[in-house]
Amino acid sequence: MPLKTPSFWYRHASASAPLPEILLGALAVPYQWGHRVNQSMQSAKAKKAPVPVLCVGNAVAGGSGKTPIAQAIMHLIKKHDIAQTPYFLTRGYKGTLQEPTLVCPDHHSYAQSGDESLLLAKQAPTVIATKRIDGAELAALHGADVIIMDDGLQHAGLIKDLSFLVIDGQAGFGNLKTLPAGPLREPLEEAIDKADAFILIGKDKRGVTNLLPEQKPLFHAHIEPVQSSLPEKGPIVAFAGLGRPEKFYHFLQDMGYSIAAWHPFPDHHNYSDDELDALITQAGALQAKLVTTDKDFMRLKDHNQAGHVHPVQIRAVFSPESEISGFLKDRLS
Secondary structure, three states: OOOOOOHHHHOOOOOOOOHHHHHHHHHHHHHHHHHHHHHHHHHHOOEEOOOOEEEEEEOEOOOOOHHHHHHHHHHHHHHOOOOOOEEEEEOOOOOOOOOOEEOOOOOOOHHHHOHHHHHHHOOOOEEEOOOHHHHHHHHHHOOOOEEEEEOOOOOOOEEOOEEEEEEEOOOOOOOOOEOOOOOEOOOHHHHHHHOOEEEEEOOOOOOHHHHOOOOOOEEEEEEEEOHHHOOOOOEEEEEEEOOOOHHHHHHHHHOOOEEEEEEEEOOOOOOOHHHHHHHHHHHHHOOOEEEEEHHHHOOOOOOHHHHHEEEEOEEEEEOOHHHHHHHHHHHHO
């Protein structure tokens, strides 16, 4: 069973490191060594896709908002006619499909393709592939003229034409330590070096902009709800299985909802019938609506109880939009 994100990963710099963080720090060294070896092996065999590849990645393990940003970039590419047949490419995390596959939301289940691919496929054609170059070639075979890769900044087997590093302004880079002592997938300087540009979501509450090189573009975005997906105001029972599920809790608070009960789960949690039954029963007892994220709902679609759950959709919005749309036109033309 996946573990929840340790609270010390995102402790404030002024706070002392707790004992578990100190002990796990000893494991960070071999982790970094193994990561560099893997990167070196991938780079030696890296291949170029038949069409341009735009990577939307992050430096931390989950919870940065890269999927909403990938969706927002897809929206801009379509809106400004930067490409005619853009495709998404993703790993299909937690899915069982082994071969590169064009996802069909009406045919494939979460267990087969993972939740993020189902979410992306609602907007544009989406290919999943563990070996990303195979997925890129399949997308090109189906007619893709640009590929947006959701996640993959640390995947060196596919050469990217443009890479964005997405940063959550609330969490920043956490305690600036690599896994398992902190949330960083690799040393921060290595992640920054791989990025062509940065996207900051929300206000910079951690001073991360001071860590970014001035010669690389920095774009700003914020998360807002899709109004039509919001439930009517009233008591709600909310649950979410994200890298940082508390983000959904605070999002609902900001929307003015009265949260009668709150249930955080680990990232990509596979909900059981018993868990859903308990949530539905509690919502009924509290005369509240049962609410979760659109991403979590992708993992519930195969359950008979899914009709009792209200999914809330979000979107990332760039401000100003003209800056990043112009950048995309210049780099992908």
